[in-house]
Amino acid sequence: MTAERLPEKFSTIPIFWIAGAFSLGIAVASLFSLPSPWLIAIAGVAGAAAVTIRTNPIAALLIFVGFISAGSLAHRLEIESVAPDRIKLLYDSGVIASGDPVEVEGGVRGAPELTPDGYVLTLNVTKLTSRRLERSASGRVRLFLNGTEQPPLQHGTVIRVPTVLHREEAYLNPGVESRLAILDRMSIDATGVIKSPLLIEVVGEQSIFLPYAFILEQRSRIIREFRENLSPQASAVMIASLLGNDHFLDKPTADLFRESGTYHILVISGLHITFIGGFVLWIVMMCTRRRPIQFIVVTSVLWAYSFAVGAEAPVIRAAITFTIVLAGMLLYRRSDPLNSLGLAALVMLLWRPSQLFDPSFHLTFVSVASIAAIALPLILKLQEIGEWSPSPEKPFPPRVPAWLARTCETFYWNHTAWAIGQRSDVWTGTIDKGPWLSRTAGTTAQFLLRRTVEGIIVSLIVTACMLPLTIVYFHRISLSAIVNNLWIGIVIAVQSALALMGLFASIVSETVATPFYALADAAQNAMLLLPGVLANAPGVSFRLPAYSGNASVIYPLLIAVTMAFAVCLREWKPFGIKTAGHLRRVFNASIVAFLLLGGIAIFHPFSSPGPDGRLRIDFLDVGQGDSAVVTFPNGETMLIDGGGRRNYREAETEGAEPFEPDAPSIGERVVSEFLWHRGFSRVDYLVATHSDADHIDGLKDVAGNFSIRRALAGVAEDTRPDFAEFRSVAASEAIPLELLSAGQRFEIGGAAIEILNPIVDAVTSTNDSSVVLRITYGKRCFLMTGDIEREAERSIVANSNVRCDVVKVPHHGSRTSSTPEFVEAANPEIAVVPVGRRSQFGHPHAEVVDRWLSNGTRVITTGEGGTVTVSTDGKELSISQFRK
Amino acid sequence: MKPRRAAHSTVVLLIAMLSACSSRVEYLPAANNASTGTLNINTATVAELEKLPGVGPKTADSIIRFRDEHGPFRRPEHLLRIPGISEARFAEIRALIKTE
Numbered sequence: 001m002t003a004e005r006l007p008e009k010f011s012t013i014p015i016f017w018i019a020g021a022f023s024l025g026i027a028v029a030s031l032f033s034l035p036s037p038w039l040i041a042i043a044g045v046a047g048a049a050a051v052t053i054r055t056n057p058i059a060a061l062l063i064f065v066g067f068i069s070a071g072s073l074a075h076r077l078e079i080e081s082v083a084p085d086r087i088k089l090l091y092d093s094g095v096i097a098s099g100d101p102v103e104v105e106g107g108v109r110g111a112p113e114l115t116p117d118g119y120v121l122t123l124n125v126t127k128l129t130s131r132r133l134e135r136s137a138s139g140r141v142r143l144f145l146n147g148t149e150q151p152p153l154q155h156g157t158v159i160r161v162p163t164v165l166h167r168e169e170a171y172l173n174p175g176v177e178s179r180l181a182i183l184d185r186m187s188i189d190a191t192g193v194i195k196s197p198l199l200i201e202v203v204g205e206q207s208i209f210l211p212y213a214f215i216l217e218q219r220s221r222i223i224r225e226f227r228e229n230l231s232p233q234a235s236a237v238m239i240a241s242l243l244g245n246d247h248f249l250d251k252p253t254a255d256l257f258r259e260s261g262t263y264h265i266l267v268i269s270g271l272h273i274t275f276i277g278g279f280v281l282w283i284v285m286m287c288t289r290r291r292p293i294q295f296i297v298v299t300s301v302l303w304a305y306s307f308a309v310g311a312e313a314p315v316i317r318a319a320i321t322f323t324i325v326l327a328g329m330l331l332y333r334r335s336d337p338l339n340s341l342g343l344a345a346l347v348m349l350l351w352r353p354s355q356l357f358d359p360s361f362h363l364t365f366v367s368v369a370s371i372a373a374i375a376l377p378l379i380l381k382l383q384e385i386g387e388w389s390p391s392p393e394k395p396f397p398p399r400v401p402a403w404l405a406r407t408c409e410t411f412y413w414n415h416t417a418w419a420i421g422q423r424s425d426v427w428t429g430t431i432d433k434g435p436w437l438s439r440t441a442g443t444t445a446q447f448l449l450r451r452t453v454e455g456i457i458v459s460l461i462v463t464a465c466m467l468p469l470t471i472v473y474f475h476r477i478s479l480s481a482i483v484n485n486l487w488i489g490i491v492i493a494v495q496s497a498l499a500l501m502g503l504f505a506s507i508v509s510e511t512v513a514t515p516f517y518a519l520a521d522a523a524q525n526a527m528l529l530l531p532g533v534l535a536n537a538p539g540v541s542f543r544l545p546a547y548s549g550n551a552s553v554i555y556p557l558l559i560a561v562t563m564a565f566a567v568c569l570r571e572w573k574p575f576g577i578k579t580a581g582h583l584r585r586v587f588n589a590s591i592v593a594f595l596l597l598g599g600i601a602i603f604h605p606f607s608s609p610g611p612d613g614r615l616r617i618d619f620l621d622v623g624q625g626d627s628a629v630v631t632f633p634n635g636e637t638m639l640i641d642g643g644g645r646r647n648y649r650e651a652e653t654e655g656a657e658p659f660e661p662d663a664p665s666i667g668e669r670v671v672s673e674f675l676w677h678r679g680f681s682r683v684d685y686l687v688a689t690h691s692d693a694d695h696i697d698g699l700k701d702v703a704g705n706f707s708i709r710r711a712l713a714g715v716a717e718d719t720r721p722d723f724a725e726f727r728s729v730a731a732s733e734a735i736p737l738e739l740l741s742a743g744q745r746f747e748i749g750g751a752a753i754e755i756l757n758p759i760v761d762a763v764t765s766t767n768d769s770s771v772v773l774r775i776t777y778g779k780r781c782f783l784m785t786g787d788i789e790r791e792a793e794r795s796i797v798a799n800s801n802v803r804c805d806v807v808k809v810p811h812h813g814s815r816t817s818s819t820p821e822f823v824e825a826a827n828p829e830i831a832v833v834p835v836g837r838r839s840q841f842g843h844p845h846a847e848v849v850d851r852w853l854s855n856g857t858r859v860i861t862t863g864e865g866g867t868v869t870v871s872t873d874g875k876e877l878s879i880s881q882f883r884k
Numbered sequence: 885m886k887p888r889r890a891a892h893s894t895v896v897l898l899i900a901m902l903s904a905c906s907s908r909v910e911y912l913p914a915a916n917n918a919s920t921g922t923l924n925i926n927t928a929t930v931a932e933l934e935k936l937p938g939v940g941p942k943t944a945d946s947i948i949r950f951r952d953e954h955g956p957f958r959r960p961e962h963l964l965r966i967p968g969i970s971e972a973r974f975a976e977i978r979a980l981i982k983t984e
Contacts, residue, residue, distance in 0.1 A: 101954060101965055132955040162965050196971050198961045 016342030023345070025071020026353045032072070036080075039073040042066070052212040059145035064389040074353040087125060087139035087189035091167040092180075093387060096130050098168040098190075099838055103129040105143060105160040107206045110310060111216040114223055115247035116659060118146045121153065121194070127825060135800050139189035151197055155216050156208035158277035163192040168837060171670045172621045172866025172883050175548075175677020185313075187359055198346050215308040219243055225592055229517045232659075234524035237266065241492060244268045244309030246662070253528075259541045260531035261463070261470075261481025264487045268309050269460065270364055275493065277302050277326070291330040313352070314360050320344050341365075359473045363466070366559070370465035373566040375458040385574055386412025387763075389421070389431060398574035409433045409451040411763035426476075428600050455486045464594070465562045467846045468555035471546050471601055475676045475705075478541040480534040487530045495523035545607050545676040545706040558597050565590040607679035611635035615751050615777040616871035619808065620674055621862040621882070622666050623836035624843075625694035628784060628808065629675065633751030633777065638685040640773070640784050642671045642698025667701025669748060674867070675706065682706055684748075686735070688713040689786030690770040691723035700729045711737045714771040714786075715760045740771050742799070751777040758798045767811060768792040774804065778874020783826060785817075793822040802826045805877055806870050809833045809852065813844020823855050830858050830870065837863040921981040925963065926956040936980060938973045957983050 011017065034042075046066035050059040082089065106125035113120040121143045128137035143163055145151060153159065167190040170179045185187065194200065223243055226235040236248040246254075246266060257263045265271065268864035281298045288294065306319040321344035328340050339573050343366065348355060355361045385398045386408030398405060413433050422428060459482045468477055478484070502516030534540055547554060568587040571580070595631035611634045618718045620627040622643030630638040675683065683706045688696045691713075703711070703726075711730045716739055717723045730737045744755040757772035758764070770786025783804040788796070789811060796802060807828040812835040835843045842862065852859050860868050868884030896905050923932060925947065933944035945983050952964065964974050 100952075131953060162962055196961075196964050196974075198971070199964055400948075490908075 007385065011340045012336050013629045015346065015867065016338045018063070018067050019342040019346040019349070021067035022071040022074075022349055023356055025068035026075045026252075026349060026356045027071075027073035027074035028068070028583075029353075033076075034069075034072065036073060036076050039069045039076065041438070042069040042637065043073065046619065071349070071353070074350060075135075078258070078353050085135070085137050087128065087137050087141065087165070088167060088184075090128070090135075090137065091165070091190060095865075096128075096165075098166050099164060100130060101162065101164050103160065103162045104137075104165070104192075105129075105203060106141075106158065106159045108155060108159060109140065110155050111220050112145070112151055112153055113245060113247070113310075114150075114220065115144075116661060117146060118148065119151060120144055120247075121151075121747060122188075123159070125189075126158075140187055141190045141192060142186075142188050143192045143194050145194040145197060145200075147197060149201060152202070153200070155213050156203055156206040158204040160203050160396075161194055161199050163194050163199075165190040165192040167191075170621075170623060170837065170882075171379065171868075172862075173670060174867060174882055175673045176670050177673075185360075200260045206756045211308060213306055214857065219308045221288075222503060225506065226499065229502065229506075229513065230499065231524060232520045234495070234499075234521045237492070237524060238520070239526070240266045241268070241272065242366050242496055242499070242825065244312070244315070248481065249662045250660045251660040256528060256531055256535065257472075257488075258476070259478060259535050259568055260484040260488070261476075261478030261541065262531065264796060265485075265488055265492060266312070268312075269314050270318035270368060271489075272308070273302065273315065273322050273822070276305060277322045277406055277622070281326070283518050295326060295330045298326060301561065313355060313358070314364060315357075317344070317364055319346050320347050325446065337376065338369070338435075359469075363469055366465055366469055367462050369831060370462050370562070371458060374562070374569060377569055378461070379454050379457060381569075381572065382408045383412050383467040386410075387414065388575075389418055390429075394575045396575070399576075411453055412448065452486075454742045456482065459483070459485045464598075465559075468558045468601065471544060472552075472555055475483065475543050475546060475673070476541070477544060477602060480531070480537070484531050488527055491523055491527040495520050495527065498523060508715055522797050533736075543672070543676070544602065544604055545679045545680070545681050547604065547607055547679065548677055554597055554601055558601065561590050561593045561597060565594065565627050576743075586703050588714070604681065608635070609679060611749070614871050614873050615749075615775070615780070615782075616869065617782055617806070618674070619832045619834055619862055619868040620671060620865045621836075622670050622698065622834065623843075623863070624812070624839055625697075625698070625836075626672050626689070626786070626808070626812075626834045627666075627698060629678075630775065631678075631747035632751050636684040636748055637680060637682070638687060638748070639671070639675075639683050639699070639702060640687045641695040641786070642667045642700075642702050644692075644694030644697040663852075665698065665701055667698030668705070671698050671702055674703045680706065682709070684709045686711045686721075686772060687740075687773070688726060689727070689772075689784075690714060691717045691720045692766060692787060693722050695787070696722050697728050703729050703733050703735060708733065708735045708821075712738065712740050712771070714740055715766075715769040717766065717769075720766070751775055754800070756796045756802070757786075757788060759795060759799075762795075764791060765789070767816075770798060774800070774802070777872060780805050780872040780874060780877055782870070783807045783828070787817075788812040789816040790819050793817060793819050795826075797821055797825045804828050804829045805872075806832065807857075809844065809848070811843075812841075813848045813861075814841065815845040815848055818851055820851060823851050823857075828857055829877065830860065831871075832868050833859060833861045835861055835863050839863075899920065921960070921979055923981050925960065925981050926951065926983055936977045937974050943968045959983055 041065045046062045046069070050062035050066065053059050053062075080594055095372050098809070104123060104125050105127040106123040108436070109124050111123045113122075123141050123143060125137050125139055125141055128135055167180070167183065174176075183562065184189070194792070213483075216500075223239050223245060226238050227248070229235075229666060232248075233250075233253055236250065236253065239248055240246040244267075254263070254266070271561075277298055280301050281294065284294050284297050302319055306315045309315060321341065324344045324347070325337065325340040348361075385400060385405060387429065388394060388398055413787055415433070418431060463479075463481050467477070470478075498516050498520040500522060502513040505516055506513035546552065562587060568583060568590060571583050572587070609630075613633045614631075615633055616631040618629040618631075620629065620643070625643035626641040627643040628640045630640065632638070645665065668779060684703065686699055686703060686708050688699055688711070690696070699711075702708075711726075713723075713726075716727070718727065727737060740755045741760045742755055742757055742759075746753055752775070754774040755771065756774055758769040762769075767787040767789050768791045770788050770792070771786060772786060772792070773784045775782045775784070781804040783802060783806070785808050787810060793810065802822070802825045803827055805828055805831075807826050813833040833844045833849075844859075849859055860879075860881065862868055868879070868881050870877065870879045872878070893970075923936070930941070930944045930948055932937070933939055933947055934941060943966070946968055947963070950966055951957065955964075960978060960983055961974070962976075962983075963969055963981070964971065
């Protein structure tokens with residue numbers, strides 16, 4: 001028989017490549033939409049052909065093609081599998097209007113989640129009643145129940161409750177993530193509020209898995225225990241980090257974690273699963289040597305934990321990955337971590353293909369891959385270099401630069417082992433490993449030093465590989481993350497151990513538990529010492545824009561460069577006979593490319609649009625509130641108001657320590673995101689028209705995230721807490737604050753700005769003291785009016801010329817403003833009303849809109865179509881809206 | 885019994901126990917809307933509703949409008965669905981109303 005020609009090299013990571021092909025299939029599914037039967041046919045034929053010609057290298061290509069079409073098919077199937085009675089379809093197609101009172105019936109999923117203000121319930125809906133019509137429905141909704149009394153609900157309780165469900169877009173601005181996309185990622189169809197526990201009717205109980213209910217109950221009990229026995233900050237961190245409930249974190253603490261690049265520690269993710277799994281494995285290994293039992297026990301505990309903390313997608317991903325890696329280890333196979341990672345990714349994408357587009361998936365995957373593909377192999381190779389002594393497999397010293405060899409030897413050389421080995425060897429010799437080694441080798445100091453350096457290497461590599469992701473998703477760089485991750489990681493492990501020991505001790509007695517909890521509190525104080533110090537160091541943690549459009553290719557390029565580096569690392573054989581010449585070249589090239597591209601990404605030159613001789617105003621959709629970004633013809637920028645709090649509420653001043661929940665703020669999530677999307681890292685002028693929260697609150701976040709040249713305001717109302725906070729933020733960021741008054745004029749980039757209000761020393765309400773700007777460029781003129789009401793409108797019309805092309809309607813179209821005289825005097829072509837889709841005050845009032853319309857003005861609201869952009873070259877006026 | 889067999893039977897027993905306890909025994913009935921009051925909010929007129937303490941013309945009007953749009957109230961507690969009626973206000977009138 002003729003010998004079959006086998007392929008010369010088998011890949012050690014076949015599943016990694018297959019997972020890559022599958023992902024590619026999902027990614028391109030939207031681009032090349034072939035019908036499902038075609039995809040099945042392609043996959044089938046490719047697979048059959050590959051099996052038939054299995055020795056031909058083309059078989060590998062066919063396998064790829066097969067899996068690519070399988071990926072597209074999976075994506076298609078996921079979209080088609082949405083049941084027709086899904087709540088999200090009912091709302092998206094307009095059958096039921098968002099904000100309409102409805103009644104839902106369904107089973108409670110998981111235990112009600114405790115929050116500072118009430119409870120969060122997740123319901124698997126079975127029936128939906130709207131306007132006298134009851135229909136069967138499906139889908140998950142998240143309901144918030146006010147009040148701190150625990151509802152008599154458990155996992156599996158079937159309830160019927162009237163509520164108002166919301167499913168609609170909000171904050172429609174370029175660069176701001178769509179709310180519907182966020183809901184889809186969480187697998188939530190709609191959200192709602194239950195006004196009172198009296199409205200909940202218990203209709204029955206579903207049959208559920210009792211052990212699961214037991215675990216959920218224990219979790220709720222542990223949350224209550226921690227709340228009672230630990231300090232507020234320590235309990236918040238422990239509850240978030242160990243139990244997956246982040247509602248008790250206050251904003252300052254959460255922001256400190258974000259700034260130090262360690263927020264992922266507060267969210268249950270792969271890190272926790274690995275720790276817990278590893279810890280349980282360590283314990284089980286001491287009890288039994290039987291690998292199947294080890295595997296069953298560890299995975300049962302791990303999956304029980306994953307379901308207990310809510311079984312969110314990131315936790316499930318981590319559990320799948322750990323289970324597969326553990327299976328690989330325990331099957332006596334040396335599994336390449338990348339292979340296990342590939343299998344885990346494949347399993348997850350088969351389960352839900354749309355996860356490929358989930359930022360959380362990218363973050364998890366890149367961080368784990370960077371450890372599996374770069375950090376671990378690097379450490380292992382360094383260990384080999386440092387531990388080398390002549391042996392039959394490695395007779396020659398490693399071919400590395402002397403400085404590298406000496407450094408590795410410092411950390412890894414074990415002289416005692418060498419000496420012992422020498423005694424049994426036939427030959428003797430001396431080995432020269434550096435003068436200062438003989439003292440440190442083998443001591444605890446070397447062990448600690450080694451572990452620290454390894455930790456820093458892992459941290460450095462993960463931070464570097466995650467750079468494009470943190471820039472694009474978080475618009476943040478934390479260089480201090482490298483050190484903070486190590487420090488906080490160690491302290492939180494200690495703190496978790498103490499808290500858990502306190503928990504066990506409390507079964508015995510409360511007094512025995514107290515010292516453990518006290519130590520856990522102490523650990524909490526220690527935890528944030530280092531990040532607190534580093535946060536104040538300049539240039540260590542900062543916000544930055546990401547390139548959009550064609551220039552954003554730099555981010556995938558960075559990832560490609562790290563992948564090239566990983567490949568070089570795999571090919572690097574310090575004990576081989578000869579290094580391939582091209583390897584060194586690619587290695588050096590990838591390092592240089594990374595530094596170059598990384599530098600460009602960090603310093604983002606030319607990210608903001610250059611001066612184009614046009615004056616442009618973007619009226620942002622910030623819900624109830626105002627915010628407008630003015631870009632002047634010479635490229636300078638002015639932000640007039642920054643929107644306000646999501647839940648319009650006056651800042652609470654009473655109470656010893658008001659708890660500020662870590663809720664997303666409009667200044668950060670809408671206004672800053674828009675500015676970064678446009679490529680700005682600097683805003684020249686910050687204008688606070690007046691001190692109402694829905695105008696001034698967002699400016700504080702913007703002042704912290706961007707470098708501001710000058711802050712401008714009208715009347716300094718330091719008695720109002722929002723203004724006092726604004727002033728103190730400006731002071732701490734070293735931004736000079738100027739007060740404007742009627743009559744002032746200045747010029748920016750060829751545009752003339754005239755201040756029409758407030759009038760100096762006039763005694764008026766807050767609204768009537770709003771700064772009013774009249775911006776003129778060439779023949780076109782724009783009037784920004786803040787919240788002025790009748791009084792101010794009257795005096796402005798009397799004292800100045802308000803004739804303009806575009807007017808921002810004062811006070812969100814409220815009937816307190818837009819007097820007929822004002823409308824007539826302004827006589828604009830376009831009137832923009834910054835107001836949310838649904839205003840709790842009923843803005844804009846119908847009679848006001850009619851007044852503008854009958855003047856012949858076109859009225860546009862930001863709530864309906866999102867950001868309104870007007871721009872002019874001085875002659876023509878052009879207008880567009882984000883979604884219309 | 886050999887240790888291995890003991891271990892195996894323990895595992896089997898454990899799994900059997902876990903799968904057996906998969907149903908709840910209790911069945912809590914739907915909350916009872918005891919009709920203690922005299923005014924049927926499903927048939928009342930604006931004038932009758934305004935007689936309730938804390939209910940003015942605007943609130944009475946909202947109640948009627950809500951009733952027309954969304955159907956009769958199944959329970960007195962559903963009055964809380966009206967935006968103007970808070971838990972405190974409802975507590976005042978709870979004893980005076982009924983739904984059938």
